[in-house]
Amino acid sequence: MIVIKNKRSKLKLYLFIALMLSVSLLHFAIFYVYVNFDTVRLTFFRFDEIENGYVFNGFKNYADVIRHTFIEGRATDLNTFLNTFRAISVNLIILPISIITAYAFYKKVYAEKTFRVIFYLPSIISIVVQCSAFLAMFKTYTYNGEEFYGPYNQFFRLFGYAPEWLSTASEGNTMWPLIYAFGIIAGLGTNVILMSSAMLRIPSSITEAAELDGCGFYRELFTITLPLIMPTITTWITMIVTSVFGFFMQPMLLTEGARGTDNKFYTIPWQIFDQVQNGAAKSTIPAAATLGILLSLIIMPLVTLMRWIFKKLTPEVSF
Amino acid sequence: MIKKFIALLLTFTMAFGTLGLVACGGGTKQSDAFTVTYYPGGYGNDWLEEFVKEFVAEKKYDGDVSKVTSADYKLTPREDVAAYSTQIMKSKNCPDVIMANAIKNDDISDGLIADITDVYNTKVATSNGEIAIKDYIMPESKMQFTRSMRPAGTDSYQWAIPWTAIPLSIAYNETLLKKIAHTTSGNVGDCVEDGFWAKAPTTFEELMTCFADIKAQGTVDGNKISAFGWSMKDGMLWFESLIYVWWAQYQGLDDSKIENQNSFYDFFNLDTAEKYKQSGIVKSLEHIQEMITADGSFANSYGDPSALTIKDVQPAFARGEMVFCLTGDFFAKEYKTILANNSDKVNAKLMPVPAYDNEHNENYTFLNITNCMYVPNNAKNKDMAKEFLAFINDEEHLIRFTExxxxxxxxxxxxxxxxxxxxxxxxxxxxxxxxxxSTFELYFGCEDLVLAFPRNYKRRGENAEPSIIYTYKNARALTNDYASIVDKMRTTTVQKIVVGNDDSSLYKIAVDYYKDLESAYGKYMIKSL
Structure with a gap:
């Protein structure tokens, strides 16, 4: 505890605290308060080319998105909306895999350390590089009239399964499974580490006692390990729901920028990315802001609901 | 003691962090070098470097190019220069000249780009004496970059100058074509000699016959070949050359051939969604449909177009794996090495778009004229930059550019x-x-140029500038989602895709789009003739 001897020291201390806090507060004010406030503000404006500025547009931006997506149910808008939520399903598939893998590491399976490194590799390699390598595995190459296939493409052909894996046409049904597969491979590493860390915190006395009582590998997982790491899983479930906000790199890179017929592969974050990147940025920014806010309005109650449900289901654990 | 040390450490960290941020904003001190940030495209940068060196030599060393060193100029390639032009021009290291593949309207409105009207008034040396650039340049190209600072303004300025105009069309491999036997029925005009194709098809009907012959033959010298290379993953740019030419031939370029409908160039006034009902749109897309689809699948195409990008297709064409391919004048330069390695089986040429039919057969060439150079207002050597833009426009430099x-x-x-x-x-x-x-022939030999541009407005003799929608929205005639149109062509009619009652038809989308524009800018929009 700091003992303040005199007024000058007190002043110095307060100055020091103020200085230390000022950076964080400034950061918070600019990158959180201002950015979010301005995003909300822009949703009520449109860019006027003649005034070269934003003019009030009421709720029209919201009305347009709602009308196109939910009332008229335009295929392009509806597909974009629904695709966005595929991020949740990708992560729900990752969840059990990462728990089992982390548990295997926790139980020190053979070559556990090597596997740990291998699993973590996708997390430290650029997603662009990973996507290129992944695409090459499935691609069909034509050279001088002869066709050559990527390793996985070749493998599936041995069993007579030879679709055009990377087709973005309406009848092509392999691109989404590839996006899922890639999402799982790329997302597994971080999640395994998260789960492993939670498991490593379990006191060894508990697991030793369980083993002495004859608890097997799987029984220990389901009756001891899982209940004890439930707080981590709850947090992770919350993160799964919010993952929809960042779901665009995987489909965008794997389809090589092709949105597909009626936006078969498009997602809202990808659309926002396009709207703030293109040449007419000022005129498309309000639409991008509106999509972002609407998505938040849908996600926020969902996150709250999920947290509430999982808190009810999760036993109070402290160790 | 430890606490004091930690406090000191944190203070230093904060101080250096702040200084670091300041340093990031400031950038390094800019030298006097003449700087150009350019879009590399498919043309290489040899010409740019040569011209810049010559220009700098003239300004600094009495024309002695050998004295120019790398410290005198800096050329920075950036693929994304058009997308990031705002940030580039606002940075402390703003270049003197930007050479991009498009100009951003926001940058003009925000005053980031310098008015170069005086460059257009500069006289340059030509074999016919000195001519002002404004009279020397292609009028449509000048109009493309003539704008008020804001839409609806009455004053007009020149903001950019084109650095190339790209003729786009179909390229064909003459070596392969001459080995294709005519074995199917269908019109071949005078393209077939001794049972083999001797010339590129000149009409759509002949093109389709040629496709059928290629399909029937299947191979050349034992190698499997395809008829036509295109890619679905890319936007509509590559098909635009065909669609716009056929549309213009059917509809009438400046004057409508169809009663109660406007002409092709009237479409680009983009004043009403009703323009999407022009018959030429449906007719031209029906030709595309016939070219690339059959029985609900893609036909006559190289590989599976839905899994390809143009970067997969064009190199394959350069290797001799197909007879026809969509491309532009940059092809020979961009794929120089591949073409050299396959010279025994590839002799590529750019052909005029085959005529819509025997009655609609004007020789038109589609031209893309968005590549341009401009001077940022923030440029350190602004006057020098303007001089450079004039310097490269005399006849000698034009010819050397082409060389x-x-x-x-x-x-x-x-x-x-x-x-x-x-x-x-x-x-x-x-x-x-x-x-x-063949590129020169396409450019100089055509009857008229087809541009996605409201050329007709000038004919009204008014001082009005191109419509707000065109100038400040740069609307694509057939939406950016061209892949969907092509995909749907396999299973539905073009009529439905373009003017159907479905919410996703081009017409319905346009109605919605124009409703908003009409309410915001209606009084400023140019009405068609």
Whole structure:
């Protein structure tokens, strides 16, 4: 505890605290308060080319998105909306895999350390590089009239399964499974580490006692390990729901920028990315802001609901 | 003691962090070098470096190029220069000249780009004496970059100058074509000699016969070949050359051939969604449908177009794996090495778009004229930059540009006699390959140019500028989602895709789009003739 001897020291201390806090507060004010406030503000404006500025547009931006997506149910808008939520399903598939893998590491399976490194590799390699390598595995190459296939493409052909894996046409049904597969491979590493860390915190006395009582590998997982790491899983479930906000790199890179017929592969974050990147940025920014806010309005109650449900289901654990 | 040390450490960290941020904003001190940030495209940068060195030599060393060092100039390639032009121009290291593949309207409105009207008034040396650039440049190209600072403004300025104009069309491999036997029925005109294709098809009907022959034959010299290369993953740019030419031929370029409908160029006034009902749109897309689809699948195409990008297709064409491919004048330069390695089986040429039919057969060429150079207002050497833009526009530099790139800049060929004269000059500049010669023919030999541009507004004799929608929205005629149109062509009619009652038809989307624009800018929109 700091003992303040005199007024000058007190002043110095307060100055020091103020200085230390000022950076964080400034950061918070600019990158959180201002950015979010301005995003909300822009949703009520449109860019006027003649005034070269934003003019009030009421709720029209919201009305347009709602009308196109939910009332008229335009295929392009509806597909974009629904695709966005595929991020949740990708992560729900990752969840059990990462728990089992982390548990295997926790139980020190053979070559556990090597596997740990291998699993973590996708997390430290650029997603662009990973996507290129992944695409090459499935691609069909034509050279001088002869066709050559990527390793996985070749493998599936041995069993007579030879679709055009990377087709973005309406009848092509392999691109989404590839996006899922890639999402799982790329997302597994971080999640395994998260789960492993939670498991490593379990006191060894508990697991030793369980083993002495004859608890097997799987029984220990389901009756001891899982209940004890439930707080981590709850947090992770919350993160799964919010993952929809960042779901665009995987489909965008794997389809090589092709949105597909009626936006078969498009997602809202990808659309926002396009709207703030293109040449007419000022005129498309309000639409991008509106999509972002609407998505938040849908996600926020969902996150709250999920947290509430999982808190009810999760036993109070402290160790 | 430890606490004091930690406090000191944190203070230093904060101080250096802040200084670091300041340093990031400031950037390094800019030298006096003449700087150009450019879009590399498919033309290489040899010409740019040569011209910049010459220009700097003239300004600093009395024309002695050998004295120019790398400290005198800096060329920075950036693929994304058009997308990030705002950030580039606002940075402390703002270049003197930006050479991009498009100009951003926001940058003009925000005053980031310098008015270069005086460059257009500068006279340059030509073989016909000194001519002001504004009279030397292709009028449409000048109009493309003439704008008020804001839409609806009455004053007009020039903001940019084109560095190339790209003729786009179908390229064909003459070596392969001559080995295709005519075995199917169908019209071949005078393209077939001794049972083999001797010339590129000149009408759509002949093209389809050629496709059928290629399909029937299947191989050349034992190698499997395809008829036509295109890719679904790319936007509509590559098909635009065909669609716009057929549309213009059917609809009428400046004057409508169809009763109660406007002409092709009237469409680009983009004043009402009703323009989407022009018959030429449906007719041209029906041709595309016939070319690339059959029985609900893609036909006549290289590989599976839905899994390809143009970067997969064009190199394959350069290797001789297909007879026809969508491309532009940059092809020979961009794929120089592949073409050299396959010279025994590839002799590529750019052909005029085959006529819609025997009645709609005007010789039109589609031209993309968005590549441009401009001067940022923030440029350190702004006057020098403007001088550079004028410097590269005399006849000598125009011809040298073509010599180094195989591409053409839209200057000095505005009348039929000027076209012939310029073509001769380009041809005489060096020994050209067949591809470049065909490019010149496409550019100079055509009857008229087809541009996605509201050319007709000038004919009204009004001072109005192109419509707000065109100038400040740069609307694509057939939406950016062209892949969907092509995909749907396999299973539905073009009529439905373009003017159907479905919410996703082009017409319905346009109705919605125009409703908003009409309410916001209606009084400023140019009405069609």
């Amino acid at each position: 180094l790139t195989g591409a053409i800049r839209p200057f000095g060929a505005n009348t039929p006699s000027e076209k012939t004269a310029m073509k001769e000059k380009y041809l005489a500049a060096k020994t050209w390959g067949d591809f470049e010669k």
